[in-house]
Amino acid sequence: MRVAGAKKYWVVFTVSWQKELEYRFNFFLARLRSVLVMMLLYFVWVALTKKSGRFAGYSQAELVTYVFGINVLRSVIFGAQSRQVASDINEGMLSAYLTKPVNYLVRTFAAEFAQRSLYAAAALGEVLLFLLLLRADLLVQRDAAVLTLFALSVVLSATLYFLLSYSVSLLAFWSREAMGPKFLFDWVLEFASGAYFPLDILSPALFAAFSALPFALIMYLPMEIYLGRADLSAALRGIALQATWVLLFGLSALWVWRRGLRKYTGEGM
Amino acid sequence: MGTMAIARKYFRIWKQLSLLAIGSFLSNRIDSGAYLAGKLVRFGFFLLLIVSLFSFTDTLAGYTKYEVVLFFLTFNLIDVMSQALFRGIYAFRFDIQRGNFDFVLSKPVDPLFFCLCRMTDILDTIFLAPIVVLIVYVMGRLPVPPGPLQLLHYALLLLAGMTTVLGIHIITASITIWKLESENAIWLYREAMTIGRFPPEVYSPAVRAVFTFVLPIILAVAFPAKAALRLLDGKTTLFALCYAAGFFALSLFLWQKSLKAYSSASS
């Protein structure tokens, strides 16, 4: 029974892969976006570290690793399924799932997971290609304990991001207009999570403010752990915080989902 | 019909389209408001990044703080204006899929004009005010503030920049027609445009060459700023103007071609 139950989500997984390849342009576009941001930031950091080899307490290798690492993390953590969630609700497509023995949250997660694995593979390829092209120095972390903590924090980040964006998309239950808020959310997240720059280059006051938000746990924390800039206690504290937020947002996603279903009208266009 | 009469007709159509777009945006208040706020967040964060960088350094790629900010603001000026005026292209693929484009083709109106201006977003121009104010402020803070001649030079290259960006929009619309099954090509430009946020000297010569000659984003957004900073000589100016004109002509040619392809390839 358990195996049979899991199998349908495996089907979701493979179908999502096919869909991704069918809409190859979207895939390409998402990769292009990531690569361009990577390139932009790489050149900015290299220009800034050219003279002294350091900038704002980071070595050139650390900053370059941050940029390249973010490119991979971005594809592992930032997913696009929640857009689908909003449109499923607004266009009434959700009805089709509600009538079937499928857990919508798990289904969405399976679809997300499929997309992420494909994107992550592409992102790794891009990083390797750019490393060769630019002959950039990269910091390779070899400490097994640090790598374990890093992996743990990435898994928690991905889950946290998924639950966050899923909750935001569920706003579609209350308003036809969920795309605008999602756009706003995405851009706040891009910066506040540290996907554009390490947050500690900001002034101490701003850095403290951003650190207090859960967003900083999504990109900034795993990267700092990987670079070895977060010591053991800081890393553990960060991971504990991540776990707490995952729990909180998990509960809130369920709660919002239940409330939303009561509002759901199934109206389509 | 005389040229004046045509101009009057098209102005009236443009006005009505803009009214429709405003009505449409206002009827989706949450979406429009959130998009506007999202853009503001993006703008603010980038500005914050630049300012933060300069608390650790005096120059970036040879430019001082206010010079880098001027590049960034000029990028935003062109980006916002093109987003506001040529927004219709973003809906172009949708229009083709839904058959709206067929209606457009059956009407006595230039389809390119209609598709470009279909969603003229006057509300987006709210952004223009703070950007222009900031540009004036930043220009005043430059070591050598631009004189009337530089301002004229700046305006001329802004015009060339807008023409180039318009050309890019038209080309992407043409590609959308050719590759109907693919997503709207305008998003490629949208993503690539991010290159224009920083002074071109940041990038390697190869990257700079690609985004000056092939996809002329640097030409469109960085050249005006350079003109204001007295860093653009006459020869380069002439080249930019000719390139913009040629690029625009090419885009019109491609559009005609693709229009023909549309009416002979689809069903």
Next chain:
Amino acid sequence: MPVIEVKHLTRNYEYYRKPPGLSGSLRGLFRRERLVAEAVKDCSFSIGAGELVGFLGPNGAGKTTTLKVLSGILHPTAGDVRVLGYVPFRRQAEFQKQFAIVMGQKNQLWWDLPARESFLLNKEIYEIPDREFERSLAEFAELLDIGDILDVPVRKLSLGQRMKCELVAALIHRPKVLFLDEPTIGLDVVAQQSIRDFIGRYNREQGTTIILTSHYMEDISRLCRRVIIIDQGMIVSDGPLDDLVRRYAREKLLTLSFPAGTVRREDLGPFGEVVTATDGKAVLKVSRDGVKSAASKILSSALPVEDILISEMEIDEVVRIIFGRKSPPPL
């Protein structure tokens, strides 16, 4: 001189085929098989001023493609097409101001806004003077009974109301030629009826030349005297509706009335194919040539028949015969 003249029109289009499954998708990433289909094959017809002609055919028969070619949206692959003396695909403004196309499954109205706003846009595009615009709008609004919904956002309208507004948007510049592609699709019976009445009346009063495609036989049989039948891109038949029936229906219907309980189904078998047999009434299908003799045989038989009626087959069924996919006769 005919208003619409089509000679040997052929129209091809390309499409892709994706092999099934994940491996197919992977291959599709790099290479897609290109195929060419003929949507319209060597079609010729001409339509005179004021005619209201029905286009009939199954899905994908080439009806919409033909209308799009006539509208100048698509170039013909081969053949010569003229509408009002113009070559449509040149898309001259003088031509475009004289026709309109309505597509039942697509809309030109702005989704978020009241229909009136979209009409105003068309006013500018077609350069309609203010007075004329107001007059036409008032007239159509009254005929279609939509005066009270012109200021309601289109997305709040019912499908029928939306279709009526689509019609107004298309007619606001008073075109001489009108192409209606499935204008009643998906509508309820009342809305269908009211749009049908409007089209008929508009054609009669304005003398507008109209081509109408529809899936509903009711639309065609009520409105069109002449019907062009298209199947797989080719014209199968072109002529008055009555001719069609005579030509294709090799059988007629015999309707018999008798006192309830006096006639059994088996009793009627020898005279023809029994379509229905209920209490007191039966319908027989009899070949055209044999219908008279069958009727007289029934009357002279011992069956207590009270009344007998000879009629043509239903147009629906005739069309099914033409398209060669005869579904089971109605019960």
